Amino acid sequence: MPGMVQDRVAFVTGAAGGIGLAIAQALAEEGGRVALSDLREDGVRRAADVLSAQGRPSIGLACDVTKEVELTGALDEAARRLGPIDVLVNNAGLQHVSPLESFPTEKFSHYVVFLASDKAGCVTGQAVVVDGGYTAQ
Numbered sequence: 001m002p003g004m005v006q007d008r009v010a011f012v013t014g015a016a017g018g019i020g021l022a023i024a025q026a027l028a029e030e031g032g033r034v035a036l037s038d039l040r041e042d043g044v045r046r047a048a049d050v051l052s053a054q055g056r057p058s059i060g061l062a063c064d065v066t067k068e069v070e071l072t073g074a075l076d077e078a079a080r081r082l083g084p085i086d087v088l089v090n091n092a093g094l095q096h097v098s099p100l101e102s103f104p105t106e107k108f109s110h111y112v113v114f115l116a117s118d119k120a121g122c123v124t125g126q127a128v129v130v131d132g133g134y135t136a137q
């Protein structure tokens with residue numbers, strides 16, 4: 001995707017590790033300004049510091065995507081500090097793999113609560129960023 005995200009602003013959820021961090025790093029390497037958000041604030045702050053030290057402007061923001069106030073606050077802060085958000089990566093999520101007969105009830109309940117929490121569309125991936133970018137509300 002050379003050039004596609006140059007000087008664009010991206011907001012990546014679940015970016016403290018795994019796939020979210022890899023996506024954030026790839027977007028930053030392609031010239032994007034990236035807001036990394038996660039439940040794990042220390043992880044995203046550290047990752048953003050590393051990217052920024054490489055000359056790739058990035059910020060790390062604490063945000064639980066199941067809490068609309070936190071999500072909106074993080075989106076607004078990212079837009080204020082980096083500019084209108086052009087790219088939204090709805091990556092944060094849960095995964096637990098086990099045979100059906102031994103799948104823990106509390107894990108299943110957690111999934112249901114997680115999905116049911118989605119008021120802003122960022123959990124179920126419905127949220128998109130409109131042309132012109134998301135600006136602070």
Ligand SMILES: NC(=O)c1ccc[n+]([C@@H]2O[C@H](COP(=O)([O-])OP(=O)(O)OC[C@H]3O[C@@H](n4cnc5c(N)ncnc54)[C@H](O)[C@@H]3O)[C@@H](O)[C@H]2O)c1
Pocket residue numbers: 013014015016017018019020037038039040063064065066091092093094095
């Ligand atoms: N790895 C796989 O094989 C695979 C397969 C299919 C789908 N997925 C999905 O892809 C996404 C990333 O997978 P991964 O393997 O990197 O997972 P991961 O567990 O390594 O990373 C998920 C990140 O999301 C964060 N997170 C969890 N709940 C959150 C919340 N409420 N608010 C904000 N952040 C939260 C976690 O702190 C973690 O940093 C997940 O949504 C996962 O369900 C992964």
